[in-house]
Amino acid sequence: xxxxxxxxxxxxxxxxxxxxxxxxxxxxxxxxxxxxxxxxxxxxxxxxxxxxxxxxxxxxxxxxxxxxxxxxxxxxxxxxxxxxxxxxxxxxxxxxxxxxxxxxxxxxxxxxxxxxxxxxxxxxxxxxxxxxxxxxxxxxxxxxxxxxxxxxxxxxxxxxxxxxxxxxxxxxxxxxxxxxxxxxxxxxxxxxxxxxxxxxxxxxxxxxxxxxxxxxxxxxxxxxxxxxxxxxxxxxxxxxxxxxxxxxxxxxxxxxxxxxxxxxxxxxxxxxxxxxxxxxxxxxxxxxxxxxxxxxxxxxxxxxxxxxxxxxxxxxxxxxxxxxxxxxxxxxxxxxxxxxxxxxxxxxxxxxxxxxxxxxxxxxxxxxxxxxxxxxxxxxxxxxxxxxxxxxxxxxxxxxxxxxxxxxxxxxxxxxxxxxxxxxxxxxxxxxxxxxxxxxxxxxxxxxxxxxxxxxxxxxxxxxxxxxxxxxxxxxxxxxxxxxxxxxxxxxxxxxxxxxxxxxxxxxxxxxxxxxxxxxxxxxxxxxxxxxxxxxxxxxxxxxxxxxxxxxxxxxxxxxxxxxxxxxxxxxxxxxxxxxxxxxxxxxxxxxxxxxxxxxxxxxxxxxxxxxxxxxxxxxxxxxxxxxxxxxxxxxxxxxxxxxxxxxxxxxxxxxxxxxxxxxxxxxxxxxxxxxxxxxxxxxxxxxxxxxxxxxxxxxxxxxxxxxxxxxxxxxxxxxxxxxxxxxxxxxxxxxxxxxxxxxxxxxxxxxxxxxxxxxxxxxxxxxxxxxxxxxxxxxxxxxxxxxxxxxxxxxxxxxxx
Numbered sequence: 115x116x117x118x119x120x121x122x123x124x125x126x127x128x129x130x131x132x133x134x135x136x137x138x139x140x141x142x143x144x145x146x147x148x149x150x151x152x153x154x155x156x157x158x159x160x161x162x163x164x165x166x167x168x169x170x171x172x173x174x175x176x177x178x179x180x181x182x183x184x185x186x187x188x189x190x191x192x193x194x195x196x197x198x199x200x201x202x203x204x205x206x207x208x209x210x211x212x213x214x215x216x217x218x219x220x221x222x223x224x225x226x227x228x229x230x231x232x233x234x235x236x237x238x239x240x241x242x243x244x245x246x247x248x249x250x251x252x253x254x255x256x257x258x259x260x261x262x263x264x265x266x267x268x269x270x271x272x273x274x275x276x277x278x279x280x281x282x283x284x285x286x287x288x289x290x291x292x293x294x295x296x297x298x299x300x301x302x303x304x305x306x307x308x309x310x311x312x313x314x315x316x317x318x319x320x321x322x323x324x325x326x327x328x329x330x331x332x333x334x335x336x337x338x339x340x341x342x343x344x345x346x347x348x349x350x351x352x353x354x355x356x357x358x359x360x361x362x363x364x365x366x367x368x369x370x371x372x373x374x375x376x377x378x379x380x381x382x383x384x385x386x387x388x389x390x391x392x393x394x395x396x397x398x399x400x401x402x403x404x405x406x407x408x409x410x411x412x413x414x415x416x417x418x419x420x421x422x423x424x425x426x427x428x429x430x431x432x433x434x435x436x437x438x439x440x441x442x443x444x445x446x447x448x449x450x451x452x453x454x455x456x457x458x459x460x461x462x463x464x465x466x467x468x469x470x471x472x473x474x475x476x477x478x479x480x481x482x483x484x485x486x487x488x489x490x491x492x493x494x495x496x497x498x499x500x501x502x503x504x505x506x507x508x509x510x511x512x513x514x515x516x517x518x519x520x521x522x523x524x525x526x527x528x529x530x531x532x533x534x535x536x537x538x539x540x541x542x543x544x545x546x547x548x549x550x551x552x553x554x555x556x557x558x559x560x561x562x563x564x565x566x567x568x569x570x571x572x573x574x575x576x577x578x579x580x581x582x583x584x585x586x587x588x589x590x591x592x593x594x595x596x597x598x599x600x601x602x603x604x605x606x607x608x609x610x611x612x613x614x615x616x617x618x619x620x621x622x623x624x625x626x627x628x629x630x631x632x633x634x635x636x637x638x639x640x641x642x643x644x645x646x647x648x649x650x651x652x653x654x655x656x657x658x659x660x661x662x663x664x665x666x667x668x669x670x671x672x673x674x675x676x677x678x679x680x681x682x683x684x685x686x687x688x689x690x691x692x693x694x695x696x697x698x699x700x701x702x703x704x705x706x707x708x709x710x711x712x713x714x715x716x717x718x719x720x721x722x723x724x725x726x727x728x729x730x731x732x733x734x735x736x737x738x739x740x741x742x743x744x745x746x747x748x749x750x751x752x753x754x755x756x757x758x759x760x761x762x763x764x765x766x767x768x769x770x771x772x773x774x775x776x777x778x779x780x781x782x783x784x785x786x787x788x789x790x791x792x793x794x795x796x797x798x799x800x801x802x803x804x805x806x807x808x809x810x811x812x813x814x815x816x817x818x819x820x821x822x823x824x825x826x827x828x829x830x831x832x833x834x835x836x837x838x839x840x841x842x843x844x845x846x847x848x849x850x851x852x853x854x855x856x857x858x859x860x861x862x863x864x865x866x867x868x869x870x871x872x873x874x875x876x877x878x879x880x881x882x883x884x885x886x887x888x889x890x891x892x893x894x895x896x897x898x899x900x901x902x903x904x905x906x907x908x909x910x911x912x913x914x915x916x
Contacts, residue, residue: 133443134452136197136373140169140431141453143193145460146206147405150228154409158468158511159210162409163229165190167402168328170430171368173197174376175326178384179296182246182289184651186265187298189229189254190328194298198249200233203463204470211471214551216684218470222253223551223684230254234686235650240560240742242652244286246293252650253683257674259299259306262325263640264675266312267647267655268295269323273391274653278629280600287652294387295647297325301399302333304347308639308671313395315640317354317362322387324380328370329399334407335416348397356392364394370401371433402429472511478544479517483507485540486524489533499524514548555685556719562742564721565822569770570736572729572761584728585754587761588618591732594765596626599654599739604694605632606641606658615660616696616754618728638667642693646676649689654739662697662748663707669716676744677719690742692735693720696749698790698841701886703878708789711846713746714817721745721771722818724788729758730815733769740768750790772819774826780808783835783900786826786851788814791841791891798896806911807904817847820854827859834866835903841890844873867906872899 124132147164154162165172168190176197185191195201201221208219209228216223221231232253235243252264275284276291299309304327316323327347331338338345348367356362364386368379376398383394402425406413414422426432438444444452483503490499506512506520521541528534557563595602604619610633613620623631634641638659645657659665665672672693679689698708714722721738723745725731731749738745761767777792778799787795792813799809810829814821830836836855840848848871855861856869872891879889898915905912 130443133373133438136173137431137434137438137444137449138452138456139197140173140193140434141456142203142460143169143196144431145457146192146203149460149464150207150210151405151409153207153210153464159228160212161227162210163189163227163407164405165192165229166404167330167425167430168370169193170373170434171326171328171370171376171398171401174373174380175296175298177377178380179249180293181249182293183249183296184268184293184647185231185251185296185298186261186268186647187231187251187254187296188261188300188303188328189256190300191231191298192229195231195251200249200251201231203460204467207464207467208471211467213467213471215470216686218467220686222682225552225682225684226254226256230256230682232683232687234683236686236688240558240562240685240688242286245651246286246289252647253679253687255674255678255682257670258303259308260671260674262297262299262306262308262312263643263671264646264650265295265297265323265325265643266315266319266321266640267644267649268651269316269321269393269647270319270644271648271651271653272322273319274603274629274648276391278600278603278627282600284601284652291322291391292388293322294384295321295323297323299325299327300333301327301329301331301338301347302336302341305333305341311637311640312643313351313354313363315635315637315644316393317356318635320361320391321393322391324383324387324394324396326396326398328401329397330401330403332403332407332413332416335411335413346397348395351395354395364392365397366394367397367399370398371428371430373434373437400428404429475512475514475517478514479506479509479512482517482521482540482544485537486520489524489528489537492533493528493531495527498527518544518548555680555683558680558688558741558743559685560742562740564737564741564743564745564771564819567737567740567768567771569773570733570763570766570768572733572759572767573763574759574761578759580757580759582758582760583754584756584758585616585618585620587728587732587758588749588754589613589620589622590760591735591764592619592622593625595735595739596622596630598765601652602654602656602739603630603632603648604656604658605634605644606694607634607636607660609633609658614658616751618749618754638664639671642668642671642676642691645691645693646671646679646689649691649744650687654690654692656692656694656735659693659695661705661751662695662709663705665693665695665713665746666709669713672720672746673716677717679719679744681719688742689744690738691744692738693744693746694735694749695746696751698748698750699752699886699890701879701883702881706879706886706890708841708874709846710817710840710842711848711850714847714850717746718818719744720818721816723747723771723816725769725815726750726789726792726813727753727756727758729761729767730769732764733767734771736765737768737771745771748789752790769815772816772822774821774823775813775815776810776825776829777813778809778811780810780833782808782833783837783903784810784812784826784829784833785837785839785896785900786812786814786855787839788817789841791839794891794893795839795896798893798900801893801897802900805901807900809900814851817850820851821859824859826855827861827864830855830861831864834864835907836861836865836869837900837903838869838871839873839891839896840871841874843876844871846873848873867903870899870903872896
């Protein structure tokens with residue numbers, strides 16, 4: 115039976131009103147899908163992927179989705195978003211057209227194709243809204259099953275808020291951990307490893323999530339027999355069924371066209387997850403996909419006549435109509451009237467959305483045409499310019515691109531004429547205004563971004579000696595962090611009981627409990643997902659990936675989800691996750707890689723920090739916890755037992771982000787490096803000094819952002835020579851560093867010699883100490899590379915070594 119939120123039984127009239135309202139939402143959504151496909155085929159929209167066939171189960175899910183809950187979903191959930199009041203017809207079409215106005219297209223300001231939904235978690239200044247007073251959707255991504263890892267973290271946040279004491283400022287994020295995280299996924303996408311990794315992790319953690327699998331028997335054109343063992347995801351997951359005295363899932367199955375049974379199933383699932391924090395999987399089968407996978411193809415190509423006939427008969431909306439008639443909710447005539455009225459409303463919403471989208475662009479077109487006509491009248495190329503203006507004016511529904519192309523082509527024709535200045539100014543203004551629509555919010559622009567944190571130096575006692583293991587600096591600083599920030603927590607492989615493999619968390623689990631300092635399984639993608647989800651809900655997670663090489667297991671989630679979050683929501687969501695890992699200089703193929711070029715080029719939107727020692731690393735953690743941006747911190751794997759001074763102000767000293775540090779001053783050449791390799795550079799510089807070569811050694815400290823004060827070019831202006839030393843492969847991070855110095859900082863202006871790099875070999879390091887020596891830059895390599903560069907400058911003073 116359908117019940118109101120107050121749990122009072124509905125009268126038949128109330129019941130009828132609710133069913134008719136549901137039906138209207140379903141029809142609205144279906145008409146949006148049908149009309150949306152036509153908009154793509156007529157060229158007004160670029161591509162469409164729609165939720166037709168999934169309407170009725172999404173209505174049922176929406177009934178039990180409460181304020182404070184979060185969705186982590188699939189790009190066919192438009193009916194659900196409409197049912198919870200977070201998507202209107204105009205907004206649906208604004209997304210289809212790619213409207214860049216966040217007020218008109220609140221899902222992504224045109225940055226993602228339609229079907230990718232979100233809600234706004236942040237105020238205009240970047241501060242948190244009260245998430246417990248609204249229905250929330252984390253921002254969708256297209257990669258199949260990519261929404262699953264984040265779902266795990268969204269659910270785990272409820273467990274943390276319910277069970278961890280001392281969280282003083284949780285009122286905006288949770289009401290005693292009663293929130294459920296709702297995930298949705300297509301049946302074919304359950305073939306992805308991310309799905310199974312999430313299922314296993316959720317079963318272990320026992321967190322309040324509900325996963326709905328929308329099963330229509332196909333993945334694009336590929337039938338379920340090629341996708342899933344036994345063609346049945348709930349059947350093969352039976353081993354995860356929770357039993358007495360075990361962890362696991364509650365697994366439910368329901369037909370996607372059975373309105374009343376769907377409501378009963380979702381009511382049961384909601385109670386289990388919300389009250390008991392037991393995860394639930396709902397296998398919703400016998401669904402259809404009336405228009406096929408997307409606007410790029412037709413399902414008639416791969417479904418036979420019998421299947422198509424079955425889909426017409428068991429379309430969930432048709433079945434809902436038959437049920438409504440059978441129990442006297444409405445007559446066929448009344449339903450037809452709802453259908454007709456709804457079609458008109460959707461058509462009007464579509465027209466309004468198109469007008470909102472195209473009218474400002476047409477106004478820009480008219481403005482430019484007027485300017486081009488003016489420029490043409492005084493130009494020697496009048497005929498050519500007039501032709502451009504006429505062609506532009508003839509475009510009924512112009513793109514911004516077409517307007518700018520016309521202006522830029524005209525500029526070439528007036529380069530030596532009076533009209534150049536006005537046209538050039540128009541182009542610059544138009545480009546700046548347009549570019550902002552497509553490029554803003556890659557990073558935070560709030561008053562809590564990484565540049566808002568000022569450096570605080572470590573304080574040391576008088577006559578402090580370098581006699582403390584680096585790992586103890588980290589340990590004691592984490593102790594200060596967990597005391598200072600009750601919302602901070604850390605988790606990873608071996609992070610809990612043994613205090614991580616390098617003892618940087620020694621004793622922390624015993625002191626702060628298993629939920630705040632936690633061991634997890636070997637599952638890097640969902641470790642990151644836990645962090646993303648919890649960060650979306652106001653916690654300050656530190657997700658530990660044991661070694662840098664293991665980051666490859668999670669790079670897709672880091673790149674596609676975390677790194678793009680602020681960008682794809684136009685600054686309306688944030689997940690200030692800190693990823694902790696360790697790497698560099700370990701020996702052997704699998705544990706010594708430094709794929710920095712790959713990482714920094716895959717994770718734009720995340721800060722990548724490469725401290726040379728543990729004091730610097732601890733300072734980065736202290737800085738990041740005052741910021742609202744995600745970051746990756748790579749600790750030096752061979753630095754935990756190296757000796758450092760013990761600071762007095764744990765938790766307070768801060769390493770500035772994006773600022774380089776000059777380790778040694780010199781006049782002959784600038785040596786640039788970071789992390790563990792920097793220690794080799796320092797030693798080589800000492801040996802070079804013995805033969806009269808004065809090297810300036812600079813620690814980058816931060817790859818993203820990079821040298822915001824342009825101190826590197828200042829060094830090159832003094833030395834006139836540059837060598838970048840990096841243990842990544844040739845053309846990896848060293849190429850990025852050169853591009854930043856030579857191109858972004860105009861370092862080429864000051865060079866008297868060719869800028870060079872010294873990197874690892876193209877292969878991965880061979881095993882053992884000799885493998886390291888012959889695979890990565892050594893002290894001797896650095897010495898001889900610098901010497902050779904100086905030989906070119908002064909061969910008589912520095913005769914050739916070989």
